[in-house]
Amino acid sequence: MIKKLLSFSLFYCFIISFGQVYKPIDTADYAQRKDFLKNFSVTNENLIKKNRTDYSGKTGSELSKFYKEFEKDFEKKVKNKDFIFNSVFDAKVKNLIDRLKKNNPQIPQNLKILIAKDNTPNAYCFADGTFVINMGLFNWLNNDDQLASVISHELGHKISEHTLKTLIGIVDQDQMDRVVVQNIKLNKENRNQQAFDVLKSRIYKKGAENRKQEMQADSLGYVLFKNSDFKKEEFINTLKRLEDFDTISPRELKVETYKKYFNLPKQEFKDKWLKKEDFSLYNYDNFKEKLNKDSLKSHPEIALRITYLKKIFPELKAEVKDEKASESYAALEKIARMETLPNFFHSEDYGIGIYSSLQFLQDGEEESYYKKWLGKCFAKIYEARKNYNLNRYLDRVEPKNQSESYQQFLNFMWNLSLDEIKNISDYYQTEKS
Known part of the structure; x- marks a missing residue:
């Protein structure tokens, strides 16, 4: 909840004047949503067919279930108008991705941009190449380069196929857990504790794997970023800005x-x-907490991410102030x-x-x-x-x-x-x- 508050509660004040009362973005985009869902369904089905070919047996069928369930949930969000189409934000994101693609041929060419009506500064990329940018990123970050650094990080996830690897890991873990559960059923003593230990181990393992993937996405994302025409130091400035979002309380309401x-x-x-x-x-x-909160975290502390990046990329050690926003970004x-x-x-x-x-x-x-x-x-x-x-x-x-x-x-x-x-x-x- 604090994060939702911080998405609007900046620690400096600036006055916006539009000359007249602002009119919210129109979401009467039924035709665009319908076309998007039609194309998404075709792409998702092709992805399912490919996974069945690449992964036979239980793994292939379970992956198909994941993607079908995801399509249902995502369709509900699109129909609920959680995203806006052909918005003023699309051109900016497309321009930044094109700049990243210029010297990074490994970036997929079939990326589709989608702007989410979400105030949290976040972005994510689906397996089919749908790139979601939360509107909150534009409000929280300070310039084009910082937005490009977040996009680079998510592209790092996409290129590394972290989503697919995570799903395969879940399928494999399910199969192993079934064997463990059977053994617990045969043992009449301490069943509840044994079952909880299995759950705790699984949650901790997932958290550790996710944190590792975040570090990998940072490293690969920075390589994509520095190969482009953006200011390298802004990659670290972006992480610091996101750290502010995670740690600073909203301003006082008097x-x-x-x-x-x-x-x-x-x-x-x-x-x-x-x-x-x-x-x-x-x-x-x-x-007394039964689960260690630090072990539950899916993202490593941003301070650790910054330290890691500076260690493997020495050029990031220099402290540089944020670039001024371009007129279009402002x-x-x-x-x-x-x-x-x-x-x-x-x-x-x-x-x-x-x-x-x-x-x-x-x-x-x-x-x-x-x-x-x-x-x-x-x-x-x-x-x-x-x-x-x-x-x-x-x-x-x-x-x-x-x-x-x-x-x-x-x-x-x-x-x-x-x-x-x-x-x-x-x-x-x-x-x-």
């Missing part, structure tokens, strides 16, 4: 901001709304920032949508635009509260995992009554607000 936007003409602000839940008597040490960065609320609303993250709207308003950005989203999100929170499913859209307070500011916000939201939520929703959905 009490004055609550009082400013929730002291309404027909509903005065109440101090009791900010009352915090008391967790002082809860003993967090009473529960324009896309502004659009991605303005799409933050539409994206949260689309993913039904209404609680975070309210929190982010308040932070934008606190910074003085596009007041009428973010007031509108404040109203839209409160309307959804009202419906959820009325239908007794608010937990689906609003977090509970978790003192160990959340910033003080976000805990304060959650206490505020849970302290509001149903009628009070409706009054806020109605006020911010009217033109008079």
Whole structure:
């Protein structure tokens, strides 16, 4: 959840002015989605046929199941409009990939670009060559070179066929585990503990393999990157930027901001709304974790990744400031920032949508635009509260995992009554607000 918050909560403030209220990207792209799914289905079927040829028996059939299930899940996401087609972002990504291809013939030629309505700075590439870029990357990274470095890393995964290797590993592990499970059934003592040990071993092994693949993708990705016309040092700067996303808490939402936007003409602000839940008597040490969190991680710490890259590529040891964004990148960065609320609303993250709207308003950005989203999100929170499913859209307070500011916000939201939520929703959905 903290990562979702950080996708909009930059630690510096800049004002965006479009001259008029920004209009979110239109997702009425039924024809494009239909054509994409048709082509994706054909490509995926060809991939399944190839795997059956390359891997006979149990491995081939299990791989086919994986790819068929993936196609079903992916089709749902496309139909749900989780991606946008022919957007302003496509040309930029295509240009960066073309620059990478120029001196790297090993990069596949059949890459298809897809922009996801996701605020987290991430990208991934499917086995068929579909390259997904989250909109959050444009908002979080600082320039073309940094975006190209993320693309290079994902191409490293693609060229190394890490997805296929992971799936084959799962199939092989399943077969080995079946034998172990049979032996456990024959043993009448400590069955539960033995079964848990098998599960733990499998999870740890998968985490270790994933971390190894990340390091490999970094190395190969950097080779692709430095063979192109990008500034080498930006590869490390990108990792540092992503490290910020993983480690820095969102900026504080001030009490004055609550009082400013929730002291309404027909509903005065109440101090009791900010009352915090008391967790002082809860003993967090009473529960002992059965799984080591570090062993569960699929990605190595970014600091370790940076150290590793500097060790094998000495030219990366120099510290260089981030390059200034090009005009074309800066324009896309502004659009991605303005799409933050539409994206949260689309993913039904209404609680975070309210929190982010308040932070934008606190910074003085596009007041009428973010007031509108404040109203839209409160309307959804009202419906959820009325239908007794608010937990689906609003977090509970978790003192160990959340910033003080976000805990304060959650206490505020849970302290509001149903009628009070409706009054806020109605006020911010009217033109008079």
